Amino acid sequence: MYNYLSIEQIRSALDFLEASYSKAMDGDAYGLANAILTKIEGLKETLVAKITAEDPCTTAADVRYFEGWNY
Secondary structure (H helix, E strand, C coil): CCCCCCHHHHHHHHHHHHHHHHHHHHCCCHHHHHHHHHHHHHHHHHHHHHHHHHCCCCCHHHHHHHHCCCC
């Protein structure tokens, strides 16, 4: 979905969207927060795919761990 972005661009976009998600939740804008969360999930999937494609020894679990994602 976001294959045209570099790994650093994806990380930057994730930082921005995660901050936006927090602000939406703080403002009780749950519909907006849900839409942002969908974008975050798509970016995370793309980041995992890009990193594992560059290094076949790296697993999706490795990426999640080193990116600090709690799932």
